[in-house]
Amino acid sequence: MIVGVPKEIKTREYRVGMVPAGAAALIAAGHTVLIETNAGVGSGIPDSEYQRVGAQIISTADEVWKRSEMIIKVKEPIAPEYARIQPGQIIYTYFHLAGVDPELTKTLLQKKAAAVAYETLQPDDGSLPLLKPMSEVAGKMAIQVGAKCLERAHGGKGILLGGVPGVRRGRVTVIGGGVVGLCAAKVAVGMGAEVTIIDVNMERLTYLDDVFLGRVGVLASDSESISRSVREADLVVGAVLIPGRKAPKLVSEALISEMSPGSVVVDVAVDQGGCIETCKPTTHDNPTFEVHGVVHYCVANMPGAVPQTSTYALTNVTRPYSLRIANVGLAAAVKEDRALARAMNTYNGHVTYEAVAKDMGYAYMPIADALAGK
Incomplete structure (x- = not known):
């Protein structure tokens, strides 16, 4: 899988969605990692650290988004990024769809993007490990x-x-x-x-x-x-x-x-x-x-002010799930892991998280049905 990490563009958002160790793990598993130029600088990670583990440094956000099957971010896409979302693309990040610009949900549905939300990934014990x-x-x-x-x-x-x-x-x-x-x-x-x-x-x-x-x-x-x-x-x-x-x-x-x-x-x-x-x-x-x-x-985005703490704390917990998605594909990963299934907020043009659908006035489709193409 081609995995892309664009630079965050929200105001004073200095975190980055992947650290070199995460890139190394994906590359070792046979995947390609694209990092936008200077994506990690705000967190104290120069491009050379990504290059050292085999990631490709890409000069523009447009190219990262266009070439990637899965995008890994920290914050939800904002208006300048909506046009960059590719049809059917997997986006793995914080979304908080019920509390942000409704145009984002509309765009995700129109482009049949798969929104894998950190904040709703929930194991059976009720914990929220990617939010914690x-x-x-x-x-x-x-x-x-x-x-x-x-x-x-x-x-x-x-x-x-x-x-x-x-x-x-x-x-x-x-x-x-x-x-x-x-x-x-x-x-x-x-x-x-x-x-x-x-x-x-x-x-x-x-x-x-x-x-x-x-x-x-x-x-x-x-x-x-x-x-x-x-x-x-x-x-x-x-x-x-x-x-x-x-x-x-x-x-x-x-x-x-x-x-x-x-x-x-x-x-x-x-x-x-x-x-x-x-x-x-x-x-x-x-x-x-x-x-x-x-x-x-x-x-x-309060934690964005302390990125050297926040980036590493976040990527420590997001990394295993991104590797699983890349290794077996999103559909298989979701079927195997109920925590990941709960992280699915949109898929193939449907809202697949019930609370988001209720708050935003969309029809709800369980992720199992969406995966089955119903």
């Missing part, structure tokens, strides 16, 4: 950027999360106790903040209470606990995930208006539409905006 490393990065970054935004020079109220003796600590509310929420809480507790985690799953709350040895507050999610905690918080982190679906709006604009001026919200769920009503996607160039005096940080 970036959730860990984003959760930890949420507190870093939130603490920075709380500084007065950045529009915040001027609160130091850890406080000092004789002065109250910053209050952090984390909505969602999954991987993002856990990692955000770890950093916030480490900085000395007063932390509350809200989640709907009581078993998860029990686990978090045990992990933190009572150093964080854990609350069952309901409108009252969310309202009270958000209203009193200096920093709110939105960390809610429903695989493949738009995030539920758990924090209303009315509630945002009740927060004290200079408070900060960081919505890590923004790439799935956000769980805070006032949030909209921003970029690393212009990461924040204010609503009702509250600073909003809503960058949809």
Whole structure:
């Protein structure tokens, strides 16, 4: 199989979809790897490292897309890339189709492209192994950027999360106790903040209470606990995930208006539409905006700011699946691996992930039926 890795073009996206070790593994298995010039430079990987393992360096994105049977990326294709998608092409990346430009889904369906989505690849145990490393990065970054935004020079109220003796600590509310929420809480507790985690799953709350040895507050999610905690918080982190679906709006604009001026919200769920009503996607160039005096940080590709960590963390987990697809072909790989079957968001002109179909108003076709040509 010919596998292509184009350079990411989203604003300040420095990650790359494959590292030299991944290229080496594919080449050793008899495949061809095409890397766009300077695709890895933002992650500290020069072209020479890819050439050393036998990959071909290609000067233009157009040629990489045109020649490749499978494209491996980090972020979903954006508008300038839609025309580059080839009929029937396999694209293996984060898509978050329910939360991005609907034209992308339309293009994938028109071109009968196979969208293999990192974020919905799910083994039978319910884990999300390709989402987890970036959730860990984003959760930890949420507190870093939130603490920075709380500084007065950045529009915040001027609160130091850890406080000092004789002065109250910053209050952090984390909505969602999954991987993002856990990692955000770890950093916030480490900085000395007063932390509350809200989640709907009581078993998860029990686990978090045990992990933190009572150093964080854990609350069952309901409108009252969310309202009270958000209203009193200096920093709110939105960390809610429903695989493949738009995030539920758990924090209303009315509630945002009740927060004290200079408070900060960081919505890590923004790439799935956000769980805070006032949030909209921003970029690393212009990461924040204010609503009702509250600073909003809503960058949809937060881990792209730390690519040397993020790229290697991501490719460690994506590599085995790309090799399997290349070795046996997509159809066979999907039939053999139920986790990969769940990663299929579109195939042969059909939406093959039920939550995406429901949120976007398309008919749903199970992947088994789509593979059978029904």
